[in-house]
Amino acid sequence: MSATMTSPPRDRAEPRHAAPRRARRALGGRRWRALVGAAYATPTAVVVGLFFLVPLVLVGWMSLHRWPLLGKPTLNLPDNFTGIADDELVESAVWFTLKYTAVMTALLFVVAFGLALLVQHRRRGVGFLRTAFLLPMAVGFASASLLFLGLLSDEIGPVNDLLSWLGLVDGYVSWTSGSPETALGSAVVLVLWRFAGFNMLVLLTGLQAIPPDVYEAARIDGANRWQTFHRITLPLMRPTIALVLTVMSTGSLLAFDQFWILTRGGPDNSTTSLVMVIYREAFVRLDLGSAAGISVALLVVLVVVNVVQFRVLRRRSE
Amino acid sequence: MTPRGLRRTAVLAAGLLLLATTACGGGEEPTGAADDGTTLTLWTRAATESVSRAYADAYNAGHRNKVEVTAYPNEEYPAKLASAAGAKALPDLFAADVVFAAQYASRGLWADLTDRFAAFPEKDAMAPSHVKAATWEGRTYAVPHTIDLSVLFYDKGLYAKAGLDPAKPPTTLREFAEHARKVDQLGGDVHGTYFGGNCGGCVEFTLWPSVWAAGGDVLDDGGTHAKIDSAAMADVFALYRSLYEDGVAAPASKDEAGPTWLGALQAGTIGVAPGPSTWLDALAAKGIDVGVAPITGLTGGESTFVGGDTLGIGATSGKEAQAWDFLAWTMSEEAQVGVVAKNKGVPTRTDLAANEHSSADPRLVTVNGLVAKGRTPYAQNFNSSFNDPQSPWLKTVRGALFGDAATALAEGNAAITKSLQQG
Numbered sequence: 001m002s003a004t005m006t007s008p009p010r011d012r013a014e015p016r017h018a019a020p021r022r023a024r025r026a027l028g029g030r031r032w033r034a035l036v037g038a039a040y041a042t043p044t045a046v047v048v049g050l051f052f053l054v055p056l057v058l059v060g061w062m063s064l065h066r067w068p069l070l071g072k073p074t075l076n077l078p079d080n081f082t083g084i085a086d087d088e089l090v091e092s093a094v095w096f097t098l099k100y101t102a103v104m105t106a107l108l109f110v111v112a113f114g115l116a117l118l119v120q121h122r123r124r125g126v127g128f129l130r131t132a133f134l135l136p137m138a139v140g141f142a143s144a145s146l147l148f149l150g151l152l153s154d155e156i157g158p159v160n161d162l163l164s165w166l167g168l169v170d171g172y173v174s175w176t177s178g179s180p181e182t183a184l185g186s187a188v189v190l191v192l193w194r195f196a197g198f199n200m201l202v203l204l205t206g207l208q209a210i211p212p213d214v215y216e217a218a219r220i221d222g223a224n225r226w227q228t229f230h231r232i233t234l235p236l237m238r239p240t241i242a243l244v245l246t247v248m249s250t251g252s253l254l255a256f257d258q259f260w261i262l263t264r265g266g267p268d269n270s271t272t273s274l275v276m277v278i279y280r281e282a283f284v285r286l287d288l289g290s291a292a293g294i295s296v297a298l299l300v301v302l303v304v305v306n307v308v309q310f311r312v313l314r315r316r317s318e
Numbered sequence: 319m320t321p322r323g324l325r326r327t328a329v330l331a332a333g334l335l336l337l338a339t340t341a342c343g344g345g346e347e348p349t350g351a352a353d354d355g356t357t358l359t360l361w362t363r364a365a366t367e368s369v370s371r372a373y374a375d376a377y378n379a380g381h382r383n384k385v386e387v388t389a390y391p392n393e394e395y396p397a398k399l400a401s402a403a404g405a406k407a408l409p410d411l412f413a414a415d416v417v418f419a420a421q422y423a424s425r426g427l428w429a430d431l432t433d434r435f436a437a438f439p440e441k442d443a444m445a446p447s448h449v450k451a452a453t454w455e456g457r458t459y460a461v462p463h464t465i466d467l468s469v470l471f472y473d474k475g476l477y478a479k480a481g482l483d484p485a486k487p488p489t490t491l492r493e494f495a496e497h498a499r500k501v502d503q504l505g506g507d508v509h510g511t512y513f514g515g516n517c518g519g520c521v522e523f524t525l526w527p528s529v530w531a532a533g534g535d536v537l538d539d540g541g542t543h544a545k546i547d548s549a550a551m552a553d554v555f556a557l558y559r560s561l562y563e564d565g566v567a568a569p570a571s572k573d574e575a576g577p578t579w580l581g582a583l584q585a586g587t588i589g590v591a592p593g594p595s596t597w598l599d600a601l602a603a604k605g606i607d608v609g610v611a612p613i614t615g616l617t618g619g620e621s622t623f624v625g626g627d628t629l630g631i632g633a634t635s636g637k638e639a640q641a642w643d644f645l646a647w648t649m650s651e652e653a654q655v656g657v658v659a660k661n662k663g664v665p666t667r668t669d670l671a672a673n674e675h676s677s678a679d680p681r682l683v684t685v686n687g688l689v690a691k692g693r694t695p696y697a698q699n700f701n702s703s704f705n706d707p708q709s710p711w712l713k714t715v716r717g718a719l720f721g722d723a724a725t726a727l728a729e730g731n732a733a734i735t736k737s738l739q740q741g
Contacts (some may be wrong), residue, residue: 068425069425069427070403070406070425070426070633070634071426153578154570155570155578155581155582156581171569172569174570176573177516177573177575264575266707266712267516267573268713268716268721269708272708277708280706280708283397283400284706284708285701285702286400286421
């Protein structure tokens with residue numbers, strides 16, 4: 001895209017035997033255009049530099065030091081990284097975060113894709129359904145977590161009363177901290193409710209970008225619904241699916257709010273995510289160097305996961 | 319006088335002035351000098367906000383300096399402080415949970431108050447366990463601000479219904495269990511007792527006094543070794559465990575992480591349970607005829623966890639003299655009796671435990687009298703070892719109360735000691 005923007009066809013069409021003066025002017029023009037382009041890009045570059053690159057470098061630098069809240073940092077390489085390996089909480093948090101990412105990504109994708117297929121075609125009531133599915137996105141994630149905490153509470157929430165009225169539960173049930181399974185389950189339901197609509201929207205744009213004549217051709221060739229889905233929809237959706245899966249898995253690997261608010265990492269640390277451990281290192285143990293060390297390790301994992309994901313999915317789509 | 323003589327006199331005068339100013343900085347100034355109309359920011363956590371506000375309002379009414387109080391949710395407060403410290407933008411004054419004081423003092427978040435506090439006339443009357451909590455390597459960094467003690471609350475109405483004498487609260491932990499079982503037999507929504515089984519802070523606050531009352535210990539003096547692998551601790555856990563297993567403790571006790579603890583006691587369906595003394599009013603306000611008794615050991619003795627907040631001057635403040643003016647005032651008789659005791663609080667000064675306000679309510683006399691018998695545990699890594707939801711202590715508590723009790727204390731003791739010694 002950038003190639004077509006910076007070198008329009010008119011330039012390439014210049015005859016080779018043009019006078020040197022014109023060439024110089026053209027060069028000056030190109031330089032001018034490059035300058036204008038750079039000027040347009042500057043605000044973004046400044047924002048990215050200030051709010052992404054500088055903190056990134058700072059975190060990397062902090063991870064090499066013992067970094068007190070006040071006072072001078074001292075170099076302690078590689079303590080912040082070797083400390084990660086010794087920490088049992090980090091180990092359990094890594095396994096939990098991976099498990100959560102796998103479960104969440106799979107479920108969220110299936111639900112979001114299902115919803116997208118459901119509201120793909122213009123029919124009566126589809127507009128209402130699309131809005132209804134997307135609406136939870138308007139609630140802040142922390143607020144949504146608090147909302148679920150209230151709803152699921154045995155003390156103040158209506159969910160338990162409703163379920164026992166229906167005869168589905170008997171007596172006291174604690175959804176958010178009763179057992180590791182229910183705690184994870186309540187967080188999963190929360191994330192599904194909050195994010196399925198948004199991912200549906202992204203997938204929907206992908207679905208609608210598929211030309212109708214491809215489907216028409218398939219129908220003429222006698223393809224059934226499954227074949228159409230399997231041979232046309234899925235392959236043509238690959239770039240969109242790659243994007244959605246990347247966003248989902250990255251978001252899950254960085255999970256924090258839902259567990260911090262809903263389960264506090266419990267019961268018995270069973271829902272403590274890796275970002276919660278980073279938070280604990282920084283704000284409970286006040287060890288900023290160690291927190292930076294784990295952050296850098298997590299960043300490396302994220303980069304690797306994203307590169308692999310994009311390579312696999314893009315290669316197939318090409 | 320020659321111009322040279324004039325200059326010499328001027329230099330001498332300036333020198334004297336400088337000396338006088340420096341002496342003032344040393345803490346010997348009369349309080350009036352620092353009351354110069356400065357605005358001071360004070361941060362505190364929601365749990366003790368009302369006391370901090372009462373102090374500030376009374377101080378603002380009689381001083382030119384103005385103290386502005388900002389309160390943060392309890393769980394988010396340590397993070398807020400850490401971020402402010404990292405940005406070198408701490409408030410002029412900030413309160414901290416007394417058990418976190420050693421950590422903040424050791425990290426230099428508070429200005430050194432040693433000389434100023436040493437010059438304070440009633441320093442020896444200040445709650446000693448709070449003063450020790452805010453001491454790091456022999457230097458004082460904060461002063462007692464609010465006191466919250468753990469006590470036993472019992473519902474006199476339920477006691478009467480269950481055939482127990484409302485005038486006779488339990489005098490041993492065994493008796494506490496018997497009373498709880500008796501009240502529990504009333505059935506329906508009523509349960510014998512309640513505790514925060516998924517909250518490290520709640521359990522240490524309410525169960526450790528029973529260990530101390532029995533002559534046991536939980537931590538060594540330096541706060542670097544755990545001592546929970548003891549018969550005294552095991553006995554206390556076993557008693558609470560049996561109450562939960564027999565259904566005497568309300569089933570929500572297992573999952574109680576703190577936020578709904580007060581609500582559960584306010585429901586009026588719990589017979590007898592330990593809790594923070596500051597909840598006395600909140601319980602009475604719900605129409606519960608609540609009795610207060612000391613927390614006891616298995617076979618007798620009594621003790622309490624002296625909790626609450628300490629208040630110090632932010633290390634990055636730059637308004638130390640004015641901030642100290644406020645701190646010194648909060649420790650005065652005027653503030654201790656006129657603000658704290660008047661609002662049914664526990665004075666931070668032991669010499670003012672008996673005062674005109676406390677004598678009006680016998681329950682407050684019980685509470686105030688406990689300060690001298692109680693303890694405040696001291697450890698630099700207290701939060702990460704005991705209070706944090708991911709702490710090894712909470713894991714130990716869960717094991718001892720609901721899991722494998724046989725190994726929980728031994729394994730927990732090693733894990734907590736490791737956490738206490740972490741740099």
